[in-house]
Amino acid sequence: MLGVRLDTDLEQRLAALAERTHRSKSHHAKEALKRYIEQEEAREQADRETLTRWEAYKENGESVNNQAMMDWLDDWGTEQERACPEK
Numbered sequence: 001m002l003g004v005r006l007d008t009d010l011e012q013r014l015a016a017l018a019e020r021t022h023r024s025k026s027h028h029a030k031e032a033l034k035r036y037i038e039q040e041e042a043r044e045q046a047d048r049e050t051l052t053r054w055e056a057y058k059e060n061g062e063s064v065n066n067q068a069m070m071d072w073l074d075d076w077g078t079e080q081e082r083a084c085p086e087k
Contacts, residue, residue, distance in 0.1 A: 004029070 006014065018025045057063060068085040075081045 014025050014028060017023075017028055021028075064085050072082060072085050
């Protein structure tokens with residue numbers, strides 16, 4: 001069980017949404033929390049992966065040239081699309 005105090009505006013918006021969708025306020029609050037938590041967990045995972053890549057770069061110095069990467073991205077969706085640049 002979780003109790004959350006909402007400001008008046010948010011409470012009214014939630015109540016209106018619940019009425020329009022014929023779902024409970026609890027249903028919408030649960031869905032909102034679920035999506036928020038998934039988003040935050042994904043952000044944390046991306047941060048961990050970024051730090052891992054940074055540590056690997058500091059150890060071995062391998063990287064892809066920025067211009068090669070930009071050229072590759074510019075080719076996306078064209079008939080001249082190339083493979084991802086190598087390190």
